[in-house]
Amino acid sequence: MPPARGFRANRPGEVVATGQPAGTLLGSPGPNIGYALSLAQPFRDRLEVADHEHPDDAVAVGAEIAMRRAATLGRAPVGTDLECAFTLLGYLGGAPADLVEWRRPRTHGARREYDARRVVVDAVRPEALALGADDLRAALAEWRTLILPDATP
Numbered sequence: 291m292p293p294a295r296g297f298r299a300n301r302p303g304e305v306v307a308t309g310q311p312a313g314t315l316l317g318s319p320g321p322n323i324g325y326a327l328s329l330a331q332p333f334r335d336r337l338e339v340a341d342h343e344h345p346d347d348a349v350a351v352g353a354e355i356a357m358r359r360a361a362t363l364g365r366a367p368v369g370t371d372l373e374c375a376f377t378l379l380g381y382l383g384g385a386p387a388d389l390v391e392w393r394r395p396r397t398h399g400a401r402r403e404y405d406a407r408r409v410v411v412d413a414v415r416p417e418a419l420a421l422g423a424d425d426l427r428a429a430l431a432e433w434r435t436l437i438l439p440d441a442t443p
Contacts, residue, residue, distance in 0.1 A: 315408045320361025326353040329372050337381045340390045346401040351393075352376045354407045359419045370423065377426045378418060378436060379410075389433045396441065413441035 330353040337348050355375035360367040376382045379397075380389045393410070400406040418436040421429070429436060 318358040318361035322366040323357040323361055326356040326367035329369055333372055333376055338383050347397045348381050350401040351397050351407050351410050354411045358411050362419050373423045374426055377423045384430055409441050413438045
């Protein structure tokens with residue numbers, strides 16, 4: 291057999307000339323990022339949600355943050371991405387009261403509203419996505435260094 295021919299991304303649906311658009315509400319494309327929704331389900335029973343918070347909203351937002359983290363790292367989501375996402379928002383315990391107050395209105399209805407999820411995901415600072423779960427737990431008391439607190443719901 292002859293060697294494979296080289297591939298060139300030049301089909302109409304491929305974004306190569308100008309690069310992937312970036313900005314508010316545009317998301318972070320990556321390989322098989324939707325798998326994060328399946329990986330998030332086992333975390334559901336471990337999540338510590340406050341009064342007037344719904345576990346489905348927490349799962350939806352956590353999965354989206356995990357998707358962004360995985361896409362930033364150039365791979366499909368893994369369980370560690372979900373652990374980091376839920377830790378970052380304080381859903382795995384140790385959340386300061388002001389973080390809970392910040393996330394409550396922003397995650398309300400996120401299971402049904404794309405815009406609500408994107409507000410929270412876009413508020414996560416890029417450098418926070420590179421941290422592991424242990425580092426995030428250690429920095430949770432100073433959560434404003436990880437999340438932009440002025441993101442509006």
